[in-house]
Amino acid sequence: MNVFDSLGIALTALRANMLRSILTTLGIIIGVASVIVMVAVGTGARSEVDRQIASLGSNMLVVFPGSTRVGGRAGGAGTRLPLSERDMQALREKIPGVVAISGLLQGNGAIVYGNANWTTSLMGIHDQFNEVRDWAVIEGRGFTPNETRTAARVALVGKTVIDKVFNGADPIGATIRVLNVPFQVVGVLDSKGQNSFGRDQDDVVMIPMSAARGRIVGRSKLVNDNVGNIHVKFDAATDLAEAQAQMETLLRQRRSIKAGTEDDFNVRNLSEFMRARTSALTTMGWLLAATSAISLIVGGIGIMNIMLVSVTERTREIGLRMAVGGRRRDILMQFLVEAVALCLLGGLIGVTIGVATAAVVALSAQWPILIAPNAILMALGAAALTGVVFGFFPARRAAHLNPIDALRTE
Amino acid sequence: MDLSSRTDEMGAARSAPGLDARPLIEARGISKIYTVGEQTVRALDEVTLSIRLGEFVAIMGPSGSGKSTMMNLIGALDVPTRGAMELDGRNIAMLSSDALADLRNRTIGFVFQQFNLLPRTNALRQVMLPLLYAHPRPADADALARHRLEQVGLKDRMDHYPSQLSGGQQQRVAIARALVNNPKLLLADEPTGALDSKTSEEIMALFCKLNSEGITVVVVTHEPDVAEYAKRRVLFRDGRIVEDIAQPGFLGRAAE
Incomplete structure (x- = not known):
């Protein structure tokens, strides 16, 4: 059988x-x-x-401004001394292995093109932002360092924004009003899809940091060159843990934090954060x-x-x-x-x-x-x-x- | 192996003319002792019996006489406690469980009172069952099974299920199954016990016909009517053989 x-x-x-x-x-x-x-x-x-993780950009550390702590009550991120262009400059010059660095100011606001309007996410960035975040410009061009510095009225737009307001028209060279100020679209951003919280990352308009400052978020009373968060991309050979320690030491020095006191900023490895999730x-x-x-x-x-x-x-x-x-x-x-x-x-x-x-x-x-x-x-x-x-x-x-x-x- | 001397020893007086001299079943002083709790029961007590190829033997006796125990030993389903039991020249006490299974498969065809057909299985597949367990397995199992079903007169019932067959037909399927591997011995345990008298006669006539074609038939029964068909009658009582007679006027002769 x-x-x-x-x-x-x-x-x-x-x-x-x-x-x-x-x-x-x-x-x-x-x-x-x-x-x-x-x-x-x-x-x-x-x-x-x-x-x-890939959409965040690889080999990247992010510095967030810290929170105040008054009598045990934490005030939340950004309530303390903001990060400045000078902090960013110091990081770029003193930390080994940095390949690209950019600040990021984030907010929301209305944009208008012709008779179409749309409320979208606004980002104020430096010219290296696209490189830091592996977020390519697929059409047109990115910002130049000069544009970032001089508050040039240029913008990069995401795919969703194009779908919502351009209605088939060629966005490159078009003028849109961002918070009632005219900006010329110079580039189209690669599609990134949803982020981990389900938000559409393509629903975005990016403008130079200097143009955004005081528009997207109010000017800081403490510094006049607030850059929001600082995103730093390192070369592949850099040990991110070591770089993180160096950045913390440097920023503590720059921001005169006494030994034994908490940092008033946070350096985070977002990939690690994602992995922890x-x-x-x-x-x-x-x-x-x-x-x-x-x-x-x-x-x-x-x-x-x-x-x-x-x-x-x-x-x-x-x-x-x-x-x-x-x-x-x-x-x-x-x-x-x-x-x-x-x-x-x-x-x-x-x-x-x-x-x-x-x-x-x-x-x-x-x-x-x-x-x-x-x-x-x-x-x-x-x-x-x-x-x-x-x-x-x-x-x-x-x-x-x-x-x-x-x-x-x- | 000296078969002839053993035949002589077992009583040449019983040998009928025209039979093969070789014993198919040879029991020498076998006892079967069961222990039930504290008690020991002597189901068989020093029994000596020889059945030659081609015989038609009825084993009779009341319940508890030891005839069922004898049947189990003849059928290689059990081994004796003492004494030597040889089937087809092999001492069954010396065989492994697998070898006993093969011996049953090749040498013995069983027919039971309750037919023991498999449910949800048609007649043809019932008959093929022993061939599934054969080593080596015959390639023409289907043809062999068909042939045996024709032999028992069920040519038109091959694809019928047990529930679609009468008692007599079911028993015929069981007989075809017993015959399919071309065994030397057809061992029937009360084969007519579940059948009416007319069907019983037909089944017994079939046994006679098969015996006349050369197969050895051993029928275990307590019905004298059934025993009448056999050429030889062995009567058990209290674990011993009390009578072993040839029946010159057996009914089987009329069927021949």
């Missing part, structure tokens, strides 16, 4: 008890479905995070993995239970098979194959549900649907293994029945 004969017998037996078979495999179905969802969500989330996803992944493992174990016990029932129900059949020449191995194989077939049936249903769930999750999170064939094979493998492990005991019991007693069973 070979595996195919055993499979034929197993399928006949399973078909005879269709409802029971499917109910029995519920644990396997849930286990396999969660394996699929786990892997799909895990890889989808990871690829999304990778994309977001993925740890939540990893935790979710582990929870799902635990769910699958528990489901498969519970499902396996269900399989064992139903296989024991099946062996008891078919004791006479087993006796007959032994009488006509079935060896113990044949009987063992028959019931093991049946248990595995039952688990694989559950596995296939589980894969279907898992793939559907993963697709829904991916759609709602707007991730790419990533269902690796490996994950499906792995899940089915886990189901089959469950069948072997939990089917073995009932199958062994069947194989070791005494043929005489088995034949005599009513």
Whole structure:
């Protein structure tokens, strides 16, 4: 008797008890479905995070202005001494490995083109911003250092803005009014999609730092050359942790912070920050993995239970098979194959549900649907293994029945 | 192996003319002792029996006489506690579980009182079952099974399921299944116990016909009517053989 004969017998037996078979495999179905969802969500989330990290720009550190602390109450970012052009200049000159550096002032405001208007995100930047953030200008040109310095009325526009206000017209060279001041569009920004908070990064107009200062955000009372945050890009050989320490030391000196006092600024590695956020996803992944493992174990016990029932129900059949020449191995194989077939049936249903769930999750999170064939094979493998492990005991019991007693069973 | 001397020892008086001299079943002083709790039950007590190829033997006796135990030993489903039991020249006490399975597969065809057909399986596949367990597996299993179903008169019922067959037809399927691997021995346990008298007669006539074609038939029964068909009758009581007679006027002769 070979595996195919055993499979034929197993399928006949399973078909005879269709409802029971499917109910029995519920644990396997849930286990396999969660394996699929786990892997799909895990890889989808990871690829999304990778994309977001890439959209931030690589090898980059960001300096945020710090918060005041008065009597234990923290005042929030920006309530203390802002970062200035001079801070930026110092960083550019004194920190080794800097390839590009830019300030960033952010705000919102209305833009008008012809009779179309749109409220969008406004950014005040230095000329190197596009390089720092790996955010290319795909049409036209970026800002020149001179434009940044002289508050030139030039602008870069994102894809969403073009869709909303230009209505098919060529944006390059067009004049838009930003907060009621005319700016000439000189470049179109590459599309970046959504950021990690779901905000459309393409809904943006960038203008030179000097033109933005006092418009997007009010002029600081403390410095007249506020640059918002400072984004610094390093070459690939630079150790970012070391660079971060050097920047902190330099800024403490420049801003005369006494030893033992907190920094009034924050230097952050946003990629690290993003990766830390993925740890939540990893935790979710582990929870799902635990769910699958528990489901498969519970499902396996269900399989064992139903296989024991099946062996008891078919004791006479087993006796007959032994009488006509079935060896113990044949009987063992028959019931093991049946248990595995039952688990694989559950596995296939589980894969279907898992793939559907993963697709829904991916759609709602707007991730790419990533269902690796490996994950499906792995899940089915886990189901089959469950069948072997939990089917073995009932199958062994069947194989070791005494043929005489088995034949005599009513 | 010295077969002839053993035949002599087992009583040449019983040998009928025209039979092969080789014993197919040879039990020498076999005992089967069960221990039930504190008690020991002697199901078979020093039984000596020899059945040659081509015989038609009825094993009779009341319940508890040891006839079922004897049947299990003849069927290689069990081994004796003491004594030597040889089937087709092989001492079954010396065989492994796998070797016993192969011996049953090749040498013995079982027919049961309750037919023991598989549910949800058509007649043809029922009959093919022993061939699935054969080593080596015959390539023409399908043809062999069809041939045996024709032999028992079920040519038109090959794709019928047990639920679609009468009791007599089911037993015929079981007989075809017992015959499919071309065994030397057809071992029937109360084969007519679940059948009406007319069908019983047909089944017994079929056994007679098969025996006349050369197969050894052993029928275990408590019905004297059934035993009438056999050429030889062995009567058990309290674990011993109390009567072992040839029946010159057996009914089987009329069927021939």
